[in-house]
Amino acid sequence: MPTGLRLSQAVGYFWPEDATCLSWLHEHPPGSVVYVAFGSLAVLGRSQLQELTLGLEATGRPFLCVVRPNLAVDSADACPDDFKDHVGNRGMMVAWAPPQKVLAHPSVGCFVSHCGWNSTMEGVRNGKLFLCWPYFADQFLNQSYICDHWKVGLSLTPDESGIFKREQLKSKVEALLGYAEMSAKRRR
Numbered sequence: 001m002p003t004g005l006r007l008s009q010a011v012g013y014f015w016p017e018d019a020t021c022l023s024w025l026h027e028h029p030p031g032s033v034v035y036v037a038f039g040s041l042a043v044l045g046r047s048q049l050q051e052l053t054l055g056l057e058a059t060g061r062p063f064l065c066v067v068r069p070n071l072a073v074d075s076a077d078a079c080p081d082d083f084k085d086h087v088g089n090r091g092m093m094v095a096w097a098p099p100q101k102v103l104a105h106p107s108v109g110c111f112v113s114h115c116g117w118n119s120t121m122e123g124v125r126n127g128k129l130f131l132c133w134p135y136f137a138d139q140f141l142n143q144s145y146i147c148d149h150w151k152v153g154l155s156l157t158p159d160e161s162g163i164f165k166r167e168q169l170k171s172k173v174e175a176l177l178g179y180a181e182m183s184a185k186r187r188r
Contacts, residue, residue, distance in 0.1 A: 018094040022101055023065055028062050031109035034173055035102055035128075037066040038114040038135065048163055055169030056091060061177065063092045064102065088164045103128060112169075115142040129153055133164060156187045 025033060034056065049067075056063045102108060103122045111123045112131045120142045123130055130153030132143040146153040154172045156164045 017096050017098040019101075020028060021092055021094050021097050022105065024092050025102065025105045025107045027066065028107040030106040031177070032062055033105075033106045033107045034059060034061055034063040034064060034110045034112060034177070036067075036112040037096075037097065037099060037102075037119065038133070051163055051166045052169065055166035055173075058166055058170040059173045061089045061090075061173065062107075064097065064108075065091065066097050067093050067095065110173055112173075115139040115146060117142060121147065124150065124152065129174050129179070131156065131176060132171070 036052070036056070053065075056065060099119065100122055103111065103119075103126045108126075108128060110131060111119070111128045112133060113119045113123060114130050115130070115134045116139055120130075124146075128144045132146055132153050132155040134140045134143045143153075143155055147155050154176060156168055156172065158164050
C-alpha cells in the first residue's frame with residue numbers, strides 16, 4: 001500500500017467536502033431526505049437548474065443538494081431569488097458532500113443521481129431508491145440496471161426541449177418515497 005494513503009480516505013474528489021450536512025441529516029427521520037448529486041462532470045443549464053430547485057421545493061420534503069461550483073453552465077447562482085426563503089431549513093445546498101457517508105445515512109430515502117458507476121454502487125450498496133438523471137456514457141446503461149433489472153429506481157424523461165420538468169421530479173420523488181414509507185410500515 002502506498003505510504004500516506006489510508007483506506008478511509010476518499011480519493012478522486014475535486015472539492016472539499018462539507019461535512020456539516022451530516023449533522024443536518026441527523027435532524028431528519030429515516031428515509032425522509034432527498035439527496036441530489038450529479039457527480040463531478042455533469043453540467044446543467046440555468047433553466048434546468050431552476051427546474052430542479054423548484055421541483056425540490058414542490059416536494060415539500062427535506063433535501064440535500066450538491067451544487068458544485070461548476071454545475072451550472074450559464075450562471076453561478078441559478079436558483080430563483082426567493083428559493084432559500086421558501087425552503088428554509090428544509091433544504092440544504094452544499095458545494096460538495098461526502099457521498100459515501102451521505103448515502104450510508106439512514107435519513108436519505110431517495111437519491112437523485114446522474115447514475116455514475118461510483119454513485120450507483122454506493123446507492124445500491126446502501127439500499128437507496130434512485131431517481132435516475134443520466135448525463136452521458138455508461139450512465140444510461142447504469143440507469144437501465146437500476147430501473148429495469150434491479151427495480152430500485154425510476155427514470156426521468158426530458159420534455160421536447162430536453163428539460164426535466166419540476167412536476168415530473170415531484171411526482172417521481174413522491175412515488176419513490178411513498179413506496180419506501182409503505183414498505184417501512186409493513187416491516188413494523
